[in-house]
Each structure stands twice: as structure tokens, then as C-alpha cells.
Amino acid sequence: MIRNLERLHSSVRSDVEAYCQKLASAIGENIKAISVYGSATGPDFVPEKSNVNLVVVADRLDQPVLEALLEIVKWGGKKRIVPPLLLTAEYMESSLDVFPIEFLEIKDSQVLLYGDDYFSSVEVKPDDLRLECESQIKAAILRTRQAYLEIGLAKTAAVLPPHFIIGPNQIDLVH
DSSP states (O other), rough: OOGGGGGGGGTTTTHHHHHHHHHHHHHGEEEEEEESSSGGSSOOTTTTSBBBEEEEEEEOOOHHHHHHHHHHHHHTTTTBBBBOHHHHHHEEEEEHHOOOHHHHHHHOEEEEEEOOHHHHHTOHHHHHHHHHHHHOOOOOOOOHHHHHHHHHHHHHTTTOOOOSSSSOOOOOOOO
């Protein structure tokens, strides 16, 4: 059932396998795919510090399914396995434009452990990626300005870098 465990960092293999077995016992007939993504699939993983990220694609994600996962998620938290990203195929299709960075991250780093590979065929439109990048950059600028004001109240010598003092139309990302 579970495959490709050898592609994960050796320190998490047995816990990830046990977690997947628990998932299968709880909601097995509903699971279409389970993948690990993020640092646990590559050289950036730091044992005892890095979390393990899983994505589960399921037929349905109603309240009984979520309730069936509560104890598994609690157990996984003790093993540095964060609550899984729960998706349906329909949700994925309708969300590619909203979360392009996240879907690309999963696509690029995933190790498929069970089921069908829902991410290898993910296609992100460049305009959707540009919009999410722009949104994140603008949000960071807003948060930086707020932090500056908070710090400035406590410390009158705070200096904001000039690249954060910009007008609303001065960010132009390459299309």
C-alpha cells in the first residue's frame, strides 16, 4: 500500500508509515492519494526541528471524515507531523488560480506514498502566479509599515528602508 518511503528522510519514515496506516484504517475507502511534500522530501530536512507535511486527496471531506482524523492528527503532532492538507480533486481544480505558489511547491517536492498522482499534471497560469506574488509582496509592505509605526512609537530612531516607502503603483512585477 504505502510506497516510496525510501525517498523520505530516514528519521521520519516509520512515523510517516504509521500515520498513513492510521489514515487508511480511519478513512481508507475515501482516500485517493497521500503525498509528503516540503523539507522531509529533500536535503533541507532537519531532524527534531523540521515538520513533516502531508497532503491527502479524498473523495469527500465532511464532518464524519474530519472527526475520524482528530486522534490521528493529535498522534502525528507528537511526531512533528502537522495536520494534513485535505483536498478533493474538485477543490484542487477550482483553487489553482488562488494558491498557485502552494500547488507548485507541492508539485515540485511531493513524494507520492499512496494512490494516484494528482499533482504531476498541475498547470499554473503565469498570470495567477504573478497575482499571488504581487499580493504577498504588497501585504509584506503593509505589514512592514505597520511594524515600523509600532517600533517607532517605542524607539524614535527607527529608520524604514527607502524601498518600503513606495506608492501604490510603484510595484511592477514581470509578467
